[in-house]
Amino acid sequence: MARKSPARPGLPIATSRQAAVWLRSMLARQPLQVSFAILFSLIGAIATIVPVYVLGRLVDDVLADAPTSRITSVIVQILLAAIMAGLLTGAATFLVGKTGETILANLRERALEHALLLPLPLLEEAGKGDLLTRINDDVAAIARFVRNSLASLMSTLTLVVLSIAAVTTIDYRLGLGAAVSIPLGLIVLRLHMPRTRRAITQERQATSQRAQALIAGMQGVPTVRAYGLEHEQTAQISEASGQAREQILAGYQSLSRFVSAGKVVQYIGLGTVLAISFVLIQEGEQITVGEATIAALLFYRLFAPMQDILFSFNDIQAAGEGMRRLVGLINSEVVRERGRNDQPTDSTLELEAISHTYDGTAVVVRDVNLTIAAGERVALVGSTGAGKTTVAAIAAGVIRPSSGQARIGGVDLAELGSRDLRKQVAIISQEVHVFSGPLFEDLRLANPFAGDDDLQAALRTVGAHAWVHNLPEGIATMVGEGGYQLTAAQAQQIALARLVLANPPVAVLDEATAEAGSAGARELEHYAYEATHGRTTLIVAHRLTQAARADRVIVLEHGYIIEQGPHSELLKRGGRYAELWNAWEGRDKDSINDDDLE
Missing domain, CATH: 3.40.50.300 (P-loop containing nucleotide triphosphate hydrolases)
Known part of the structure; x- marks a missing residue:
């Protein structure tokens, strides 16, 4: 059996608060870009809700025997809303992506700059594998989030808030019914996040050990061959790779459970809205069938974007963990110039x-x-x-x-x-x-x-x-x-x-x-x-x-x-x-x- 390499202490990792402070400082450098991204995303989300309102009103019009010409008006409204939503959402996505890429570029450059300033004793102690996974894997995780999930996450969160607000304007009891999914979702999130964070941290540590094993093996090829240690070195690399694989699989299993729990919460919320709508319609028509349709459609159309967020949650968590690891490197005291004012008097x-x-x-x-x-x-x-x-x-x-x-x-x-x-x-x-x-x-x-x-x-x-x-x-x-x-x-x-x-x-x-x-x-x-x-x-x-x-x-x-x-x-x-x-x-x-x- 291969001798297990001792765990290395690793480089510093920032707290979530420190990472958030660093991120806010980066966002503060682009105030107009961030403001317009939020504004376009907000108006785009409102435009996205308009077709649902129009369809709901159409249901009431049909029940009231409105003329067929009403359909033309509905089509025009939906078409205009769709065009506006598409343009504004596209503009918001562009600005969000541009902002994210700018921050990512700054993060990558700062991290690399600080990596080059690392004291060699610390680097030798922590291992090159840890530094390599931060510069490569963590940056890649953040880049994947910025390019694939950031814009949709922002759009979805905005849409959730506006949809619940719109349902509440119909009847406050419908709003409460839609909002019941929020505490349930927070409970699921609260239970899942610590596990995911631990899983991602352990995964990063495992991949760091794997990278360190690979680096040591490649750099020591002559010595390995000279002493006939190929089998032992290969076994160490295989063991490190196996541990990394197990951690990655554990992360996917955790994600699967989280997605399942999230979908249950969604259906509970939709069922609650439908039940309240039924009761309100039965009790003296406190709301119309069209308004009940609006409430149900507004909530139901959140399913697809929320499901995307659920499936990409591990990527979001990985990006957050990567941010903590990179900000930890950037903010670390060990890479700052802490030298004294004294300068050598000569070259003795x-x-x-x-x-x-x-x-x-x-x-x-x-x-x-x-x-x-x-x-x-x-x-x-x-x-x-x-x-x-x-x-x-x-x-x-x-x-x-x-x-x-x-x-x-x-x-x-x-x-x-x-x-x-x-x-x-x-x-x-x-x-x-x-x-x-x-x-x-x-x-x-x-x-x-x-x-x-x-x-x-x-x-x-x-x-x-x-x-x-x-x-x-x-x-x-x-x-x-x-x-x-x-x-x-x-x-x-x-x-x-x-x-x-x-x-x-x-x-x-x-x-x-x-x-x-x-x-x-x-x-x-x-x-x-x-x-x-x-x-x-x-x-x-x-x-x-x-x-x-x-x-x-x-x-x-x-x-x-x-x-x-x-x-x-x-x-x-x-x-x-x-x-x-x-x-x-x-x-x-x-x-x-x-x-x-x-």
């Missing part, structure tokens, strides 16, 4: 008494104290599992240490806002991403204001100018998915060019040349050296030639720093670094892939 990088554990049990880094002076290059070496990548991630602010402090220029990284942190330190890992689009846009992600000369200078610094010039359209060539496919070494050069363009005072290179292969590793090491010139640099060394060129070498074993000093000095000591160096020198350096240094 300090790790003080750093210890870290991922699961609360196994400590991977223990009491690490390290100071890298401004402009100094320090290489971090050690065996597999020594904690090198963890130290690099802490130094870059990607994860927060379980204890201790990481500082730049005397300022704790945890106190810097996301934007300030990225201005101060950049990290390049072994796996880099090439974004789809023109290459110059990919480069400008690091510096949107970089000119063509800046781009070309950055490419020359990292040795990419020649091959970029030879691309089909030069720097304007489409790269990434669907475009020109860059090699691993070329992708790393682009990442280094982004580093040059971003120009942070501190750089962390976590095996940034490992994907280049033997042939291009030496060249890429040279370009990485050039890209980090003048910067405080921490290098997780994949090849010991990187360590040899560094100002200082740190040897990490089992989470501890066991040696540090210049390359030549460490060789003279004959310690662990000397062992690693001798083992490495004893092989063909151009084909080295030492397991101890991965």
